[in-house]
Structures are given as structure tokens and as C-alpha cells.
Amino acid sequence: MTVRAVLFDFSGTLFRLEQDESWLAGVTDESGKQWDLEAQTELMRRMTAPTQQVVKLPQEYQQAWEERDLYPEQHRKIYLEVLRSSGLTDPVQAEALYSRLIDPDCWTPYPDAARVVRGLHEAGIRTAVISNIAFDIRPALDRVGIGDLFDEVLMSYVEGVIKPDPKLFLRACERLDVAPEQALMIGDSVEADGAATEVGCRFAQVEPSPTAERPDALLRAVADHGVSL
Incomplete structure (x- = not known):
């Protein structure tokens, strides 16, 4: 047909959402170490994976994961937790990176x-x-x-x-x-x-x-x- x-x-x-090194300039993990290129690549993959759960999430985040693409507030909640679980523990840095994810210009x-x-x-x-x-x-x-x-x-x-x-x-x-x-x-x-x-x-x-x-x-x-x- x-x-x-x-x-x-x-x-x-x-x-x-292409990897841009400038987004992670000055961003450190919980030990204070700069993210290397491999770690940056993995972080971006976790932010854009279409279906599979990319990190082990606490039980209280399961509903947010299921509803992340239905409700903007759940989307923000879950991806800030993904970043935290991935080692990006500074809330200011996490918010800055999350803002890139939801910016159509990025x-x-x-x-x-x-x-x-x-x-x-x-x-x-x-x-x-x-x-x-x-x-x-x-x-x-x-x-x-x-x-x-x-x-x-x-x-x-x-x-x-x-x-x-x-x-x-x-x-x-x-x-x-x-x-x-x-x-x-x-x-x-x-x-x-x-x-x-x-x-x-x-x-x-x-x-x-x-x-x-x-x-x-x-x-x-x-x-x-x-x-x-």
C-alpha cells in the first residue's frame, strides 16, 4: 500500500541533544573530580535514553519515572535524580544541565x-x-x-x-x-x-x-x- x-x-x-563540552565545564562529580569525555558521553546518554531505566532508582521515584513524559514536574524530578545518582550531586550544576535538556535551542x-x-x-x-x-x-x-x-x-x-x-x-x-x-x-x-x-x-x-x-x-x-x- x-x-x-x-x-x-x-x-x-x-x-x-548533542554533547557540548561547554555545558560540563567546571562540573565535578561528588569527589570533586572533573568529568572526563567518556563520563560526559554516558551522562548525556542517560538524559536521552528513550525507554529503559538508566539508573537504579529508589522506590519513591518509580511513579515519577513512569510519568516523566506526561507531567513536566515529574520529568524534572526524575532527571534531577538521574543526575544525582550518576554523581552530579551539586544541585546548582544539576539544574543548569537539566535546563539544557528541556531547551529546544539546544x-x-x-x-x-x-x-x-x-x-x-x-x-x-x-x-x-x-x-x-x-x-x-x-x-x-x-x-x-x-x-x-x-x-x-x-x-x-x-x-x-x-x-x-x-x-x-x-x-x-x-x-x-x-x-x-x-x-x-x-x-x-x-x-x-x-x-x-x-x-x-x-x-x-x-x-x-x-x-x-x-x-x-x-x-x-x-x-x-x-x-x-
């Missing part, structure tokens, strides 16, 4: 993101972003000139539903006026994004690699499903 709509995940798919688009979204728009193929997120990502889309090209942007904290709940994929298809079988979901998580197949959508996985190392994965993903741009 011809693809009439493409659904995109946000983090690790269209955009990535997210970097993948090299082919704008080209793919623009090409789909010009081809008359409908598009949506479906993101498990607790802050407004639309300024990031606007910053690179693609915000107005999306027909729908579904953010979990607004919709009250998180992937892999099938309701979110069905809701997107309904708003785009396409059958699930006519939609392609592109994302980096088989668990969260791949659940679109349960309602009949197609699925293409991309790796959440650094943007410089992934120049054309989105182009290849749509091409593999019969959409040439």
Missing part, C-alpha cells in the same frame, strides 16, 4: 531532517511528529524552518498518552486522515516507536547516532518504503 503519511519520533530521530537537527520533511510536504505526503516529551519541541522545529511543514505535532505531555500506547499512533493517523496501513513510523526505539506496527503502521528504525555520523538515515528510511525524494 502506498505511503500517504510519515510519522516521526523527535529525540534520536529528527533531532539529537537540540541539533540531523543533516537530512529538513530535506526529508520538506520533500514529503512537496510530494503531498502528510507528516506528524509523535514524541514522548515533557516540553514543547515546536520551537526546535521552527528554528530550522520545518515547523509549518508538519500537519500535526503530538507531544505526550499534551496528549496525555505515551508511546508505545497504540492510542497515540491511531490518534495521529485519524488527525492526518489516513489509515494506519498507509502510515510509516520512523524512530530510534523498537519498543516505543516500533509499537506502531501493532495498529498496522509500517516501521523504520534509525540509530540515534551523533548527527555528524548519520547524514542520510531518514532519506534511506523513506526510500526503503517506496518514497523517493
